[in-house]
Amino acid sequence: MHLDRLTQYFSAIGGEFWLRGGWAIDFLLGEITRPHEDLDLVTWVQYRESLERALVEAEYERMPVSDRQTDFRKGNVEIQFLYLTRSSDGNIIPNGLPEWVWKANSLPLKHFTLNGISAFVLSPNQLLEEKEVYEQIGRKVRSKDIESKKILTRIIEEG
Numbered sequence: 001m002h003l004d005r006l007t008q009y010f011s012a013i014g015g016e017f018w019l020r021g022g023w024a025i026d027f028l029l030g031e032i033t034r035p036h037e038d039l040d041l042v043t044w045v046q047y048r049e050s051l052e053r054a055l056v057e058a059e060y061e062r063m064p065v066s067d068r069q070t071d072f073r074k075g076n077v078e079i080q081f082l083y084l085t086r087s088s089d090g091n092i093i094p095n096g097l098p099e100w101v102w103k104a105n106s107l108p109l110k111h112f113t114l115n116g117i118s119a120f121v122l123s124p125n126q127l128l129e130e131k132e133v134y135e136q137i138g139r140k141v142r143s144k145d146i147e148s149k150k151i152l153t154r155i156i157e158e159g
Helices: 003-013 021-029 045-057 124-136 143-158
Strands: 017-020 038-044 061-064 069-074 077-086 092-094 111-114 117-121
Touching: 003 017, 003 038, 003 045, 003 117, 017 021, 017 124, 021 038, 021 111, 021 117, 021 124, 021 143, 038 045, 045 061, 045 069, 045 077, 124 143
Parallel strands: 017 117, 038 077
Antiparallel strands: 017 038, 061 069, 069 077, 077 092, 111 117
């Protein structure tokens, strides 16, 4: 899963990251629910340069996507980093996308553990909103998205 290594890289640069996507749901549930094709993460944009340097030095292939995101690949593992910043009025936003204001509580500092690996996870409300925003901007709805939304809704309701 490469999370243990990523935790070490972030520790070395003094930063933190949050899981999003399928692995985030698995960490919230404490169990692996399905196979995963990639690892989706969120971090602050100020860690971008140090993170990219550390991953390239560790022989990850860097695939720049945009101001908002960098993807990496090593072997059959793909990792996507979404970079966050704060708008001029203090809101959390994806870097370069001021239209998408994230919930104030989207980045809880609570560790979740799965198979001996500990990580921060985006809040369930933020994870659900992300699925809904992607649908609104035209991303094709996949069966795993439908299932993820059901799981996140249940997690939120059980609060």
